[in-house]
Amino acid sequence: MIRFVREYIVSVEDAENIVQDAFAEIWETRKGVLYKKSHLLSFLFVRIRSRCLDFLRHQTVVREAEDVLQETFRRDMQMKFDSLEAFDPEALLSETSVEDLIVKAINSLSPKCREIFVKCKLEGKKQKEIAQEMNISINTIETQMGIVCKKLKQELKDYLSLLLFIYYF
DSSP: OHHHHHTTOOOHHHHHHHHHHHHHHHHHTTTTSOOOHHHHHHHHHHHHHHHHHHHHHHHHHHHHHHHHHHHHHHHHHHHHHHHHHHOOHHHHHSSOOHHHHHHHHHHTSOHHHHHHHIIIIISOOOHHHHHHHHTOOHHHHHHHHHHHHHHHHHHTGGGHHHHHHHHHO
16 A cells, blocks of 8 residues: 555655555444445545545645745845845935935825825824725725835835835844
């Protein structure tokens, strides 16, 4: 049985576990089902086949999740790399403070976006409160905040590494 499983499952330990689980299942159901010798063998192979398929499906899901995590990590590292490459230390020495840059970026927003941003991030109001106060839908607020994020990211792209440093420390 283990040799049969090993044709599909690489790990000896996993193959042994699959066979052991199949035998345990037969043992647990022995009183409810009367087996003939020929039926017992085919039932055992059916259980082993089913367990192998389940194991392989699970391994596929695990590998796909690992791939997604690796891709996310790669993108994160690329963003950090790009941010460091774009970082201009000379900009820190200029007279413009980070606060001035942020105020300038916020002021470049449309009045509606600016108002929603200020209420949400600076005043700390919840989206539901803002929606009721401004008589707009929560979806509109979410859309406007998405626009704000894109705009601020664009306006502050040269200072992204500095802002990340300030944010995390």
